[in-house]
Amino acid sequence: MKLDLTLTVDGHHHSLTVDTRTTVLDALREHLDITSPKKGCDHGQCGACTVLLDGRRTLSCLSLAVAHDGAEITTADGLAPDGELHPLQQAFVDHDAYQCGYCTPGQICSAVGMLDEAAHGAPSVVTDDLTGDVRLDRAEIAERLSGNLCRCGAYAHIVDAVEQVAR
Amino acid sequence: MTTASRPFVPHAVGTAMPRPEGPQKVRGTARYTVETPGSDALYLFPVQAGVARGRVTAIDTSAAEALEGVVAVLTHENAPRLAREADADHGVLQSSTIHQHGQYLAAVLATSSESAREAASLVSVEVVEEPHAAVLDEDSPDLYTPEALVVGVTDDTRGDPEAALAASAVTLRRTYRTPMEHHQPLEPHATVACWEDGRLVVHDATQAVSWTRQALAAAFGLDESDVDVVAQHVGGGFGSKGGTHPNTMLTALAAQAVPGRSVRYALTRQQMFDLVGYRPATVQHVALGADREGRLTAITHDVVDQGSKIGEFVEPAAAFSRGMYAAETRRTTHRVVPLDIGVPTFMRAPGEAPGSFAGECAMDELAIELGIDPIELRLRNEPEVDPESGLPYSSRNLVACLRRGAERFGWADRDPAPRARLVDGWWHGTGVGSASFPVPRFPGSEATIRATGTGDTAGYTVEIAASDIGQGARAALTAIAADALDVGVERIDLRIGDTAFGPAGPAGGSAGTTSWGATIVEAADRFRDKYGDHPEDGDEADAHTPDNPWAGEYSMHAFGAHFVEVAVHADTGEIRVPRMLGVFAAGRIVNPLTARSQFLGGMTWGLSAALHEESVLDDRFGHVVNRDFAGYHVATNADVGTLDVEWLDEDDPYVNPMGTKGIGEIGIVGVAAAIANAAYHATGVRVRSLPITLDAFL
Numbered sequence: 018m019k020l021d022l023t024l025t026v027d028g029h030h031h032s033l034t035v036d037t038r039t040t041v042l043d044a045l046r047e048h049l050d051i052t053s054p055k056k057g058c059d060h061g062q063c064g065a066c067t068v069l070l071d072g073r074r075t076l077s078c079l080s081l082a083v084a085h086d087g088a089e090i091t092t093a094d095g096l097a098p099d100g101e102l103h104p105l106q107q108a109f110v111d112h113d114a115y116q117c118g119y120c121t122p123g124q125i126c127s128a129v130g131m132l133d134e135a136a137h138g139a140p141s142v143v144t145d146d147l148t149g150d151v152r153l154d155r156a157e158i159a160e161r162l163s164g165n166l167c168r169c170g171a172y173a174h175i176v177d178a179v180e181q182v183a184r
Numbered sequence: 185m186t187t188a189s190r191p192f193v194p195h196a197v198g199t200a201m202p203r204p205e206g207p208q209k210v211r212g213t214a215r216y217t218v219e220t221p222g223s224d225a226l227y228l229f230p231v232q233a234g235v236a237r238g239r240v241t242a243i244d245t246s247a248a249e250a251l252e253g254v255v256a257v258l259t260h261e262n263a264p265r266l267a268r269e270a271d272a273d274h275g276v277l278q279s280s281t282i283h284q285h286g287q288y289l290a291a292v293l294a295t296s297s298e299s300a301r302e303a304a305s306l307v308s309v310e311v312v313e314e315p316h317a318a319v320l321d322e323d324s325p326d327l328y329t330p331e332a333l334v335v336g337v338t339d340d341t342r343g344d345p346e347a348a349l350a351a352s353a354v355t356l357r358r359t360y361r362t363p364m365e366h367h368q369p370l371e372p373h374a375t376v377a378c379w380e381d382g383r384l385v386v387h388d389a390t391q392a393v394s395w396t397r398q399a400l401a402a403a404f405g406l407d408e409s410d411v412d413v414v415a416q417h418v419g420g421g422f423g424s425k426g427g428t429h430p431n432t433m434l435t436a437l438a439a440q441a442v443p444g445r446s447v448r449y450a451l452t453r454q455q456m457f458d459l460v461g462y463r464p465a466t467v468q469h470v471a472l473g474a475d476r477e478g479r480l481t482a483i484t485h486d487v488v489d490q491g492s493k494i495g496e497f498v499e500p501a502a503a504f505s506r507g508m509y510a511a512e513t514r515r516t517t518h519r520v521v522p523l524d525i526g527v528p529t530f531m532r533a534p535g536e537a538p539g540s541f542a543g544e545c546a547m548d549e550l551a552i553e554l555g556i557d558p559i560e561l562r563l564r565n566e567p568e569v570d571p572e573s574g575l576p577y578s579s580r581n582l583v584a585c586l587r588r589g590a591e592r593f594g595w596a597d598r599d600p601a602p603r604a605r606l607v608d609g610w611w612h613g614t615g616v617g618s619a620s621f622p623v624p625r626f627p628g629s630e631a632t633i634r635a636t637g638t639g640d641t642a643g644y645t646v647e648i649a650a651s652d653i654g655q656g657a658r659a660a661l662t663a664i665a666a667d668a669l670d671v672g673v674e675r676i677d678l679r680i681g682d683t684a685f686g687p688a689g690p691a692g693g694s695a696g697t698t699s700w701g702a703t704i705v706e707a708a709d710r711f712r713d714k715y716g717d718h719p720e721d722g723d724e725a726d727a728h729t730p731d732n733p734w735a736g737e738y739s740m741h742a743f744g745a746h747f748v749e750v751a752v753h754a755d756t757g758e759i760r761v762p763r764m765l766g767v768f769a770a771g772r773i774v775n776p777l778t779a780r781s782q783f784l785g786g787m788t789w790g791l792s793a794a795l796h797e798e799s800v801l802d803d804r805f806g807h808v809v810n811r812d813f814a815g816y817h818v819a820t821n822a823d824v825g826t827l828d829v830e831w832l833d834e835d836d837p838y839v840n841p842m843g844t845k846g847i848g849e850i851g852i853v854g855v856a857a858a859i860a861n862a863a864y865h866a867t868g869v870r871v872r873s874l875p876i877t878l879d880a881f882l
Contacts, residue, residue: 036298047297052219053212055419057370058453062813065370093212106210110202113777116785117654118209119371119419125210143822156822163820166813168370168420169654170788171781172821 022086026051027095035082041075042066044082045092053092053122057166064165067123067130068092074130076164093122096129105129108178116169124165128179131161135183153183189709192841196663196673200777204658204678205417214417217389218374218450225376226255228438228449229300231290231307232458233282236316236524236806240280240289240309247306248292253299256441257307259290264440266433267405273495273527274403276434282311283494284526285807286458288430291438293447316524318803320465320490324521327488333500333518334534335624340506340572343513345473348482352473356550360470360542361873362501363798364490365463366456366808366816367531369653371419373460374450375435379443385412388432391421391651392690394628397683399428400436408683416681418691421653422789423530426692429460457811461529462799464490464499468542473513478556478564480511485543491520495527504539504853507741508620509547510567525806530692532789533849536621537856541874544617544857549870552600558616558861559586559595570739578738578838581769582618585745588832589616589767593747603868610751610760613866617854619744619768623845625732626689626699631707632726633669635719636677642719643675646707649688650680650700655848656778657696663774664701664842668708670717689729694742694846697774698839703729705841734838742770742845746787746854749825750862757878761791761859762825769832771845779847783829786851792819794856798875 018037023030026049033048042059045051045068054077057065061079068077069091077090096103105128108114115121135151143160144151151157158179159172167175208214215221245257263277276288290307294300317326330338349355376387384406390396393413401408418425431451439447451460466489473482485505489498502516531537551558566583569576590596598614599605605612629648636643646665650657658678666673679685689699711725734740749763766787773779796817799808810816836843856874863881864870871880 036296038298043297046219050221052215055212055216055371056450057372058813060453060812060814062453063370093210097207097211100207100211102207102210106207109210110206113202113781115206115209115654116656116778116781117369117371117418117420118205118214119216119369121209122212159821159824163822166370166818166820168368168422168818169781170785170792170819170824172788172819172824173784173827174781175821 020083022083025089027092037083039082040078041080041082041085042077045077051092053094055119055123057120064127065120065123067126067165069126069130074127093125096125105178105182108181112174112178114174114178115171120165120167124162124167124175127162127165132183155180158183189713192667192705194667194772196666197774197842198772201659201663201673201775202777203656204662216371216417216419217376217387217415218448220376220387222446225446225448226293226295226442227297227300228435228447229292229304230288230434231304231309233285233287233289235282235311235313236285236318238282238311238313240282241312242310243290244308245290248303251299251303251306253295254292254303255295256293257290257303258438258441263437266403268402273430274433276430276437284524285805286526288434291434293438293442316806318523318525318801318806320521322467322488327519327521330496330498330518330520333498333503336500336503339517341515345482345484345513345515348513349471349473352481353476354474354553355471356546356553357471358546358549358872360468360545362466362538362541363874364465364801365531365793365797366799367422367424368456368816368818369420369422369424372451372453372456373425373429373431375432376446376448377436377439378446379439383410384436386436387414389418389425390415391418391425391653391692393649393651393681393683394687395690396428396432403433404436413683414681415651418651418653421691422532423534423692424460425653426690427461427529431459453813454811457799457808459526461527463531464528466499466501466538468501470542470546472546472550474550474554478554478561480509480565482513483509483511484515486517488519488521490528491522492525492527493522497528499528499538500535501539501542503535505543506572507570508543508618509565510571514571533621533852536849536853537793540617540619540854541856544854545860545872548615548861557600559590562586562618573739575737575739578734578740579834579836580741580743581832581834582743584832585743585767585769588830589745589747589765592830593765595747602865606754609754611754611866612749612751613862613864614747614749615858615862615865617746617858617861619746619850619853621694621742621846621850621853623698623740623742623839624693624695625702626693626695627729629688629699629703629729630686630726631703632685632724633707633711634724635721638721639718643677644669644671645677645679646704647679647685648700648704649683649685650696651691652680653691655691655696655782656775657691659778660697660774661700661704665704665708668705694848697844698846699729701842701844702840703727706730732840738838740839742768742850744768744850746858748858748862750859750866752863752866752881757881759795759863759876759878764825765828766851767830767832768850769834770847770850771834771836771839772843773831774842774844780829782847783851784827786849787827787855788819788824789852790855791824791859793874794859795875
């Protein structure tokens with residue numbers, strides 16, 4: 018079965034017809050040729066597909082496209098309109114917070130979403146004070162980004178990059 | 185043999201350079217294999233065997249073929265024939281015989297991924313199952329002695345180690361075990377293949393476009409010049425993307441059925457546990473004999489590896505003990521138990537990673553037995569020449585790494601007593617492990633340098649079919665080319681990842697920079713000999729990888745030392761590694777920015793192997809049970825504590841013109857041992873089997 022829907026991706030409006038089984042990730046990659054979000058596991062276990070969906074970090078491989086008709090999606094590419102890198106992206110480049118780069122767009126979308134969550138006071142499992150302001154130290158950053166696997170093992174540099182921007 | 189006629193003067197080399205492809209990678213616009221543009225590509229989804237051994241007796245594809253969007257269903261009955269009898273692993277869809285669980289039995293081609301997958305589920309296969317073996321049993325009657333290791337002999341005996349062990353003041357005999365592990369790069373293996381006018385054009389997630397071309401040409405009976413292989417961005421490899429696996433063969437074979445159309449196949453994460461290699465499990469028997477002062481009189485290291493009946497890869501774990509420490513007598517052996525499972529392959533630091541777990545844990549156990557500090561024990565057994573080859577080392581700075589690491593880590597204050605530091609409910613301990621990795625060079629790369637423009641502003645196009653799998657080849661080779669041509673990096677236009685640039689060795693064996701870099705330096709020398717430093721537009725020179733004139737004169741290895749702190753929860757047994765330090769002596773470091781990433785990445789791999797990774801094989805069916813990231817655990821961000829890396833200045837004039845040693849693998853070597861040693865120091869519990877999990881401490 019196929020259905021029509023619209024998505025706004027990185028500021029661009031798209032109308033498409035998709036199989037009801039198509040995930041947001043496949044809609045982006047296979048229908049719109051927007052390959053910034055990556056497919057690493059297709060099961061929500063690696064985080065490579067992370068995008069900002071209506072402003073929140075979301076695993077696009079676990080989201081069915083037809084359930085998100087009219088959604089606004091920002092990919093890592095959309096964080097750099099006209100090629101101007103987002104401060105987090107620049108920090109990733111400066112700190113070499115990646116190697117192969119395959120998990121990187123997901124790490125960056127996840128970090129952007131995470132910074133917003135922290136700014137709104139959302140605690141994590143390593144937060145001592147559940148009601149106060151969140152102070153993003155290295156342990157907090159690492160904990161909050163642990164849904165994004167990096168098999169190259171760039172975690173130490175990822176925390177460096179995010180810490181620089183969180184400051 | 186040719187040698188560089190000019191001294192290599194580092195300017196760009198040694199200076200931190202962000203990856204040229206960095207902006208693309210952080211935006212996600214760097215295209216990986218399966219993202220190769222092409223609008224009418226067909227999606228491939230396979231049907232796989234559910235038994236470890238047997239025969240297909242009937243296969244019904246009618247329901248699959250009737251599904252909308254399905255273009256073809258290939259089985260062994262209708263698939264194009266390969267040009268030669270490929271080995272069982274590469275001979276996809278060529279017979280009804282099933283050699284392993286997960287083997288490809290059919291492939292659906294469809295216009296959407298959803299249709300391809302659904303159709304694959306509709307293919308009905310009847311199978312007659314045959315008895316199989318999937319248990320690594322040291323007493324197996326099938327156990328055999330392989331002819332040779334990838335590098336070096338299978339067995340090596342010096343003197344009479346058993347007599348020396350019997351006569352030693354102290355003798356330690358221990359058995360260590362390491363599990364089956366899977367590489368699991370974040371980018372799944374993927375291929376896009378298209379046949380056009382008898383030519384095969386392939387985009388492949390590979391560490392070696394030349395090797396993929398070679399394998400495809402052989403299987404399809406083509407001249408290599410009729411096969412193009414491209415890999416611009418590769419999302420990690422760690423060895424699994426070194427060799428060519430059945431998935432690439434299957435995609436090319438299926439594409440042959442639909443000439444002119446591209447066929448795309450990216451493995452699912454689950455399929456990544458079936459057909460693209462793994463690090464085989466090992467059982468390692470180590471014996472050390474020593475006098476009371478800790479001088480080794482004997483080292484024996486006897487390894488039994490998990491293997492496959494359809495292809496051979498021997499994990500050379502005992503090779504680690506051939507050159508690490510001095511001893512009057514020594515024996516190292518390798519045996520393989522062939523099973524009805526897939527073919528193992530190289531995985532980051534093959535041999536050294538599991539071998540160092542056994543070797544460096546044994547040294548720690550011996551130090552405790554003797555009451556000698558484990559660093560001091562290593563210093564007392566520092567060899568003057570390579571014990572294996574008898575050659576002097578081109579440079580060996582293990583002692584300097586151990587001393588510098590001890591100072592930086594604060595080792596001097598260490599109380600050797602185990603189970604003596606309980607802080608807030610956690611037992612704390614520290615441990616050390618040594619690291620070593622050889623400096624190989626792959627022959628047969630080709631580099632071309634061409635001037636664009638003239639005079640002082642001329643640009644240089646540098647072409648070599650190197651692969652960047654994340655190690656930073658683009659930055660490193662740009663810097664090497666710039667220094668070899670004595671120009672700024674902004675004048676270098678490096679092009680890699682395409683067989684159009686001639687043959688090239690792999691991104692593997694910690695040999696990429698050595699092999700490709702030496703070739704580029706050679707080409708640059710020829711270019712400057714021919715055209716000087718003010719070339720005309722279009723001037724061009726090329727070169728093949730030169731031999732290393734010092735290869736038979738010196739033993740060449742990188743060395744390192746790992747220091748870790750471990751905390752084990754007194755009630756739950758949870759194990760954490762709050763602090764790791766790696767100190768390395770690995771020749772000249774080309775790019776300090778990306779080199780640090782490689783060392784950190786290796787150390788993170790070591791941590792992951794020590795605490796998390798284990799592929800659990802169900803011997804009833806011969807398949808890996810924990811076949812995704814929920815079941816196969818790799819280190820996450822929160823698993824990593826404070827990582828610290830330092831490298832020593834090392835000037836080695838013998839390894840290659842740049843003075844570099846490989847750094848992709850040494851970071852992992854010795855880490856698991858250091859963690860196990862620290863865990864013993866913390867708790868008094870000695871764990872000799874990886875991964876180290878909390879049940880060991882309860």
